[in-house]
Amino acid sequence: MKIPVEFGDCDPARIVWFPNFFRWVDAASRNFFVECGVPSWDEAERIWGVNGTPLVDTQARFFNTATYGETLEIHTTVTEWRNKSFVHEHRVQRGETPIMTCIEIRVFSAPKADGSRGIRAVPIPADIQRLCSQQ
Amino acid sequence: MKIPVEFGDCDPARIVWFPNFFRWVDAASRNFFVECGVPSWDEAERIWGVNGTPLVDTQARFFNTATYGETLEIHTTVTEWRNKSFVHEHRVQRGETPIMTCIEIRVFSAPKADGSRGIRAVPIPADIQRLCSQQ
Amino acid sequence: MKIPVEFGDCDPARIVWFPNFFRWVDAASRNFFVECGVPSWDEAERIWGVNGTPLVDTQARFFNTATYGETLEIHTTVTEWRNKSFVHEHRVQRGETPIMTCIEIRVFSAPKADGSRGIRAVPIPADIQRLCSQQ
Amino acid sequence: MKIPVEFGDCDPARIVWFPNFFRWVDAASRNFFVECGVPSWDEAERIWGVNGTPLVDTQARFFNTATYGETLEIHTTVTEWRNKSFVHEHRVQRGETPIMTCIEIRVFSAPKADGSRGIRAVPIPADIQRLCSQQ
16 A cells, blocks of 8 residues: 655654554555455445444554655555454555554454444454455 | 544544544643643754654553543653653543553654754753653 | 644644644534534434534635644634525634634535435524524 | 545545545645646755745535545646736546535745744745646
8 A cells, every 4th residue: 555645744843743654554454454355344334244443452663754755655464363353564664664563453343232322342254354364 | 631522533433533542642742741841842942952752652552432522631641761762651531431541652853963854863851851850 | 612733733834734724613613513502413313313514615714824832712603594504604813813714604414315325415403593593 | 636535534424524625635736736846845945945835715615525435536727827826726526526626825935034933925936837837
């Protein structure tokens, strides 16, 4: 996944303001599932009852700064499938230069059973795990 | 520091989209230094040569979701002063309910010595550490 | 409504990056309805079938720049109630200094009748117009 | 310019939250100048003394909603060069479907002459106008 860094992504120190990396990493996560063949969360909710992969835990390291006019690449994998959660690794690079890496633990969520606002964690749908393991 | 959660901070699952927590945590970090008596980074650059506290490493855990109409509180401390870096702890709560906690390692930065774009890590100014340790 | 301007709201020119003004103006719009006594859009959907006030047309003028460390105030009114739309005026100021003004035309929206994703414009609920006209 | 709409760009009504359109339109403006051959604002400041094209006035109309998983296209032109300002037109489309259009008046800015924080409007550099008129 390629990310063009824009002027507005940068802060007064003229480097990418770090919350934007999490914006891109979140897009990279959904993009990973799309490339595995998982449809939008609206459709996934109709098929498997799941409506997203909310974040439970994240750890990020920043190695080099980036600025606008540059293009970054994000390499995303699932390094572990657990029972109710999975582990993502995102490596953000500018060419061969590492910019940041991010390890995420995410779960699959479903709407609350009683129809109230909010979500609950559910087991990973076997179909989705199968689709993504073939990658 | 109080954060009113807005409609636009929330995603299609109707909960706060997580990169926004990093936006707020970054504001809470600067707010911590402001409350210690550290001026804007523009002025700090004139006085001590430092222009910010870029993030090197961050680890966050998410305990409960939040949504718009709620008010969150962020409690920010420095738990450790090292030679060139320091450790922040941010606890985000809604009343007594924990929402997320974030441990950050940050450094103090200065403009590059050769005037080129970018920043470099520098030792923590003794004045700033003194101001913040009195809190 | 008071807006503390944060470091991350500013761009490499060290001034507020303009899309952030629209973020704040949108919050000011919802805040206007909250102060009139209109509940969250989730509850409003249960009561009146409306789930938001999407923007149809907006015109903004920028008079002065703002930067982090400053506090802005937004003064929001409804200047006209039409049949299916209404006109908002937002004045953003720093003390007496005008920063930007924004005129918005918004409608009230409801979920699509056939349950598909998306929204449709509906007449303004009389209760909401009454609540807001008493302000 | 192509914009992939991401999950986090959408709000609880599951449509693009409108301030994001201004984020994209701002990127489209800079992209227009890049495609004309204008370098980054850092370099432009060294060459012509200008460091950006801040927005003075903007008017936007929203025709259709968009959501994540879709790809939008932005068509950007300069429709008028004035003495100290110019007029941008941005048309955002999904295939043939119009999503929004935005008319902007922007100026060219330079750092303040006295070195203080902030910017001032300056005449459009003849080189830049020439580069962009050849498009």
